[in-house]
Amino acid sequence: MDHPNPDVDEWAAELRDFAERIVVSLGGDPQWLSTNPDWAVGLVDRGIAEDWDPTAMDEGDRHRFRSLLMAVTGEFLINTHGARWAWLLDDTSPLGGRWVVTGFTHPLGQRTRPVDVGRIADDALALHRVQVIDLVDTAERESGMRATA
Structure with a gap:
């Protein structure tokens, strides 16, 4: 199966720009x-608490909101822990890989x-419990940066 190999630097720059606009x-x-x-995450979480209504979201809104969560969570992890975005090949994905x-x-x-920040965002959306700080917490535990409780 021939899968696309996306330009990671370009994608990461677009996501960073999106997070900054948010x-x-x-x-x-x-x-x-x-x-x-942490200030940026707190600001975004306050915005989510005031404006997020999962019952009013159509598929496009849900996709944009997922992108918001990925962008801000990813930027936090990158800037706090010296991490980076990467494309991980995954034959189980319809795209042939996933952003991590x-x-x-x-x-x-x-x-x-x-x-996999996208999966973490999807899990939070499914539970209707969405705060970036919770996504960051989950990501830090899954990465091995913090011990699990």
């Missing part, structure tokens, strides 16, 4: 994503695992 639209500084990622955040810098030098 923060700006909520009244924040786009630099917070790199200088104060990988390359976490563990403070103790331990190995970390790639994290």
Whole structure:
């Protein structure tokens, strides 16, 4: 099966730009994503708490909201843990792969695992419990950056 090999740098730049536009639209500084990622996440979570209504979403809204969650969660992980976006080949995916955040810098030098942020976002959406901080928490545990409880 011949699968596309996307341009990771281009895709990551588009997602970063999207995350910055989200923060700006909520009244924040786009630099917070790199200088104060926890502020950016808090701002986005307050915006979600005020405006998110899963019953009013059509498929397009759901896709955009999933992209928002991926963008902000990914930027937090990248800027906090020195990680990066990557395309992981996966024959079980209809696209032949999936976007993951990988390359976490563990403070103790331990190995970390790639994290499928899209799947984490989908899981949260299915449960109607959506906060970026919860997605970050899940991603950090799955990556091996933090011990599981």
